[in-house]
Amino acid sequence: MLNFTFKNQTEILFGKGQIKKVSDRLPDDARVLLLYGGGSIKKNGIYDQVLTALNGNEVTEFSGVEPNPSYETLIEAVELAREKSVNFILAVGGGSVIDGAKFVAAAVNFDGEPWDILAKGASFYDPLPIGAVLTLPATGSESNGNSVVTKKATSQKLGFSSETVQPQFAVLDPEYTFSLPKKQISNGVVDAFVHVIEQYLTYPVNAPIQDRFAEGILQTLIEEGPKGLANPEDYDVRANIMWSATMALNGLIGRGVPQDWATHMIGHELTALYNLDHAQTLAIVLPALMQVQQEQKKEKILQLGRRVFGLTFTGATEQQAIRETIFAVTQFFEGMGVKTKMSDYDLQGDTLDQAIDRIIDNLDKNGMTKLGEHGDIDLAKTRDILSLAK
């Protein structure tokens, strides 16, 4: 096991009706910026519950945070937050809204061009405290310090990470996910699955607790994901998906082990260029990456096949066993309704080869030339991966 430090400061408020606990957790003189997305929370009743919980506090609303939240939109929220002197941000939504809240929190007291927080890793001080009300289980953003923001003007999708912007509390009420479109559940389950894979599918370092926790989350997503699509109002199923997605990226399973994240880095460019959903990009890249990196990841790919997918590999060569495991991953994604080839998606008029060239260019521009747990995924390897994913 590798050395590590770990603490997770977010208080999880899990279950039916937990929204009621929010008011106790706000500052005494709270001036709240209520940040949300496209307005679905007004249709499904969550908005009303949140306003009831905030009763008595000064509330400023900012809606319209889009999926893959844009710098252009968030900077408007920053200005509003400054103008109203808010001292707390309550993010109500999925990972995009919560990621957006983190950027707003960091930018409000930032002296200079806030894009530098993302582009140059600029230091920031006195970020606003954040709370989260999760409506879409997927990214784990509700209990980590990660934020990814897209600048539309330049098609750049960049991230920053700081525990100073990690939510102080997160309300996880599975009922809030009942009215989600199926596509969001599909994407969320695939996203959480790949978050686990990024921290698990590397090379063994004799860390059985981390391995087994990761495998437990993967097995649960494989079992519960399809049920989540078939029975949208099964509370337990949604609860298990929600807790899986949070545990997938709250830091725990990745401590003391190597991490990969190449699938994410390559996928981000697909979203930045062609506006594919985050999970769609992961479903495209991961199986191809597993194939190209099969030698480096051999032991863990076979462990994934055996322990998570229950494959026995009877009579199979090692190469066949690896292929079987990659096929199982692909089948799981497709079964969840998320396609796994670039040709399945709208590349806005570009040919597949043009798209690959543009992705490679963008990765080069953003310095993503040594990806993966060994730093051995250079642009040539990335091209191999994308070619397999055509």
Next chain:
Amino acid sequence: MLNFTFKNQTEILFGKGQIKKVSDRLPDDARVLLLYGGGSIKKNGIYDQVLTALNGNEVTEFSGVEPNPSYETLIEAVELAREKSVNFILAVGGGSVIDGAKFVAAAVNFDGEPWDILAKGASFYDPLPIGAVLTLPATGSESNGNSVVTKKATSQKLGFSSETVQPQFAVLDPEYTFSLPKKQISNGVVDAFVHVIEQYLTYPVNAPIQDRFAEGILQTLIEEGPKGLANPEDYDVRANIMWSATMALNGLIGRGVPQDWATHMIGHELTALYNLDHAQTLAIVLPALMQVQQEQKKEKILQLGRRVFGLTFTGATEQQAIRETIFAVTQFFEGMGVKTKMSDYDLQGDTLDQAIDRIIDNLDKNGMTKLGEHGDIDLAKTRDILSLAK
């Protein structure tokens, strides 16, 4: 899944050499009470490393905290802490020292008889902050708010729990366990195993993440425990045991599921009366309790057998399968060198029946008359359990 709230405030500093990070985590004007046990840390070099890390701070030492820390000893530490106006407690040791530190932390500013914190659940204010340097993986005390203290004068072993006395940081350096006597590793592994069982072996509530995390810890303890005895200086083995013991009782696996703790409550009286090691009492009580509660715990006992011990139960009736699983638990404890019958231990001249009478009397006196996840373990059932454990 049941509703829950969860946060764990302890920063884990895991791995070789992490003691160096301690000085950064003390208050600026730290006046440290250094609390430890019998002095083994002076022989194995840990004491010197701690003093080096504390360099520049005012340090007051209090040694002699015994296994199953006594109120009589700890109250002396409270007096010393008051006299020296310490503002931080650094506990260096196992669960006993850390449990003791929590009591001292709570008692220092307590106005009245500190025993009331344990006996009457009295509220306390302004507890001192605590840090922990763990030398014995077992109790999980390094990252929870639980403390158990024994009053020798009355043979009472009582606990309190508050996150206000939970350590702010915990150094987990597996090398610090290399010089432990084998018996301590045996006890630690059994203790951690039963901590998981108390939160797992109840009844199913459709919480697969919690189940699988629990099973992952149990499997790891079963695999690594014997290796820990055979190869005391295998870093990875000790690291895996250490991380297992912390994860077993840091709150995570018990959230959203029912919990039992009857084995602990009954076991505590065996320690209070006959000074048996905590783990020894658990190894005595658990198999008998599983037998008596087999109907209530049926599903989870069978799941334990299949998933953790890998039993196939081919051709077995349900009753036989349950018996096989209980036998596997007993064999694991015995294999770790921890005996599982009361008759294996020194009951200080009492007969087995006298001992049972005294345990039942004590449980009655301490109000432990409705134990277990259903509250259905009354004194008659406890007598059945103890009779099976003779």
